[in-house]
Amino acid sequence: MHQPHDYDYDVLIIGAGSAGLAALRAVRRRTQRFALIDQGPWGTTCARVGCMPSKLLLEAAHAFHRRHQFEAFGLRGAEQLHADIPAVLQRVRDERDRFVQGVLASTADLGQRAITGRARILDPHTVEIDGQRTLSARSLVIATGSSPHIPQEWQALGPRLLTTDSLFEQNDLPRRIAVLGLGPLGVEMAQALAHLGLDVTAFSSSQHLAGIRDPQVRAALQQSLSSAMRLQLGQEPRLLTADAGAITIAAGEVSVQVDAMLAATGRRPRIAGLGLENLGLPLNERGLPEVDPHTLQLGQLPVFWAGDMNADRALLHEAADEGEIAGNNAMAEHPHAFARRTPLAITFTEPSVASVGLTYDDHWSDEVAIGGVDFANQGRARAGLRNQGVLRLYAKAEGGELLGAQLCAPAGEHLAHLIAWAIARRATVAELLDMPFYHPTIEEGLRTALRDVQAHIHPPRHPAPPPVPAYCEQSSLDCLD
Numbered sequence: 137m138h139q140p141h142d143y144d145y146d147v148l149i150i151g152a153g154s155a156g157l158a159a160l161r162a163v164r165r166r167t168q169r170f171a172l173i174d175q176g177p178w179g180t181t182c183a184r185v186g187c188m189p190s191k192l193l194l195e196a197a198h199a200f201h202r203r204h205q206f207e208a209f210g211l212r213g214a215e216q217l218h219a220d221i222p223a224v225l226q227r228v229r230d231e232r233d234r235f236v237q238g239v240l241a242s243t244a245d246l247g248q249r250a251i252t253g254r255a256r257i258l259d260p261h262t263v264e265i266d267g268q269r270t271l272s273a274r275s276l277v278i279a280t281g282s283s284p285h286i287p288q289e290w291q292a293l294g295p296r297l298l299t300t301d302s303l304f305e306q307n308d309l310p311r312r313i314a315v316l317g318l319g320p321l322g323v324e325m326a327q328a329l330a331h332l333g334l335d336v337t338a339f340s341s342s343q344h345l346a347g348i349r350d351p352q353v354r355a356a357l358q359q360s361l362s363s364a365m366r367l368q369l370g371q372e373p374r375l376l377t378a379d380a381g382a383i384t385i386a387a388g389e390v391s392v393q394v395d396a397m398l399a400a401t402g403r404r405p406r407i408a409g410l411g412l413e414n415l416g417l418p419l420n421e422r423g424l425p426e427v428d429p430h431t432l433q434l435g436q437l438p439v440f441w442a443g444d445m446n447a448d449r450a451l452l453h454e455a456a457d458e459g460e461i462a463g464n465n466a467m468a469e470h471p472h473a474f475a476r477r478t479p480l481a482i483t484f485t486e487p488s489v490a491s492v493g494l495t496y497d498d499h500w501s502d503e504v505a506i507g508g509v510d511f512a513n514q515g516r517a518r519a520g521l522r523n524q525g526v527l528r529l530y531a532k533a534e535g536g537e538l539l540g541a542q543l544c545a546p547a548g549e550h551l552a553h554l555i556a557w558a559i560a561r562r563a564t565v566a567e568l569l570d571m572p573f574y575h576p577t578i579e580e581g582l583r584t585a586l587r588d589v590q591a592h593i594h595p596p597r598h599p600a601p602p603p604v605p606a607y608c609e610q611s612s613l614d615c616l617d
């Protein structure tokens with residue numbers, strides 16, 4: 137039987153992204169015998185090419201787009217404004233670099249415990265670095281993230297094919313651009329580019345936009361997007377020609393010519409060459425082992441998995457939670473099962489889009505009460521010329537516990553947080569209506585939606601549910617066991 141000191145380390149963390157860094161914080165509280173391995177570049181997907189540069193670009197785009205309302209406010213001269221795209225992109229990179237520096241500072245003190253190299257798993261305790269040296273550990277945390285997936289047929293576009301890995305590195309952007317794929321990433325970037333004044337055509341093979349399932353919210357989002365770009369939904373786009381002059385893309389009967397294309401066709405876990413097959417676990421058709429969502433353990437092995445490799449919760453706060461769970465369990469005698477937070481996903485368009493808690497389902501029976509608000513005539517939204525979008529709430533028809541929401545609404549990112557916190561506290565619609573609402577605010581729109589759903593709720597026939605589980609020491613997440 138191995139003793140802990142038979143290994144070089146207690147824990148090896150593979151991947152220094154947001155998940156790996158959260159695992160590092162959890163592991164460091166218990167041991168100094170760890171190493172963090174990254175193939176580089178260090179600095180995390182979120183800071184380098186993900187959340188932060190995309191939000192920087194969106195902020196510039198939203199600010200510029202606001203000029204279309206100036207006339208209605210009585211403000212003149214908006215037509216003289218123009219977007220200096222090279223300057224916009226330079227600011228994105230300058231600010232992005234500051235965020236990356238902040239991340240790099242968090243591992244600056246690791247010394248030799250920060251290892252730059254490509255890791256390959258040889259067995260559940262052994263990792264090879266760049267095919268040159270091997271390291272062993274009692275436990276492993278695998279947090280290697282995801283990278284853009286580009287369908288084969290589009291790869292022929294060469295440098296005219298952009299992804300979010302290359303978009304922010306451009307010094308300038310061509311006039312006509314296609315965006316392929318309208319998940320959260322495609323929707324955000326398509327609106328950013330369109331609001332900066334580019335001629336955007338956005339394609340999605342499905343009818344879904346930003347993963348929204350509620351038909352009313354989806355319609356509101358489609359209406360808002362289509363005011364700034366051409367949308368081609370529900371048809372598989374095809375590359376017709378790509379010559380020196382233009383790229384021609386067709387979808388159904390429609391064809392368009394563009395100068396470049398941004399692929400937003402999803403991301404895939406970074407597992408190529410990682411050696412998952414050496415763990416001795418069954419792998420599914422995508423080459424992934426089964427992972428317990430509460431312990432993040434792989435089988436019964438001392439191996440834990442965190443971050444974007446779990447494609448169903450590929451979001452920053454989920455990556456951070458998973459890193460913490462994986463880091464704690466990598467050091468635990470026996471892995472603990474942790475509760476996961478209320479699902480919350482926000483897409484930072486204008487109006488912003490969010491999905492909270494239980495996802496809308498066409499097949500719901502009358503057990504779920506649905507209510508909503510249209511912001512067209514909402515007081516504060518009208519005052520700010522932001523009176524566009526809808527919010528829909530889903531609650532238990534019996535008793536009125538709030539279960540979920542989808543929205544495309546002004547200040548949607550803030551409304552989504554209020555709703556997520558209420559769901560996490562298992563609040564009922566009636567309890568939320570007892571809360572203060574200041575006047576005049578966008579939050580009053582939430583109150584209108586709560587009143588609407590309250591009209592469909594009937595009193596509970598059963599006693600209240602048991603209290604929430606005990607708080608788990610050393611973690612901000614609830615322990616299930």
Ligand SMILES: Cc1cc2nc3c(=O)[nH]c(=O)nc-3n(C[C@H](O)[C@H](O)[C@H](O)COP(=O)(O)OP(=O)(O)OC[C@H]3O[C@@H](n4cnc5c(N)ncnc54)[C@H](O)[C@@H]3O)c2cc1C
Binds near residue numbers: 177
């Ligand atoms: C454009 C864009 C916008 C986004 N916007 C948001 C947003 O607004 N809000 C939000 O919540 N989420 C957003 N996301 C998602 C968010 O960025 C990710 O969920 C998060 O960054 C995942 O972190 P991670 O630690 O799993 O992966 P990463 O940060 O990618 O870390 C993985 C690390 O593993 C390393 N690695 C990989 N393979 C190996 C190997 N074999 N050996 C050694 N090292 C290896 C990599 O170099 C990398 O540093 C966005 C993503 C993108 C692309």
Ligand SMILES: NC(=O)c1ccc[n+]([C@@H]2O[C@H](COP(=O)([O-])OP(=O)(O)OC[C@H]3O[C@@H](n4cnc5c(N)ncnc54)[C@H](O)[C@@H]3O)[C@@H](O)[C@H]2O)c1
Binds near residue numbers: 319339340344373483
């Ligand atoms: N604001 C945020 O929180 C935010 C922003 C961006 C990305 N993200 C995260 O990053 C991850 C990746 O986002 P994403 O939007 O790239 O992926 P996604 O998988 O959510 O969406 C990809 C979309 O592309 C479409 N598609 C795929 N192949 C296509 C093809 N050949 N032609 C046309 N359409 C095609 C799919 O139908 C799908 O709608 C997500 O999991 C998301 O959570 C989050």
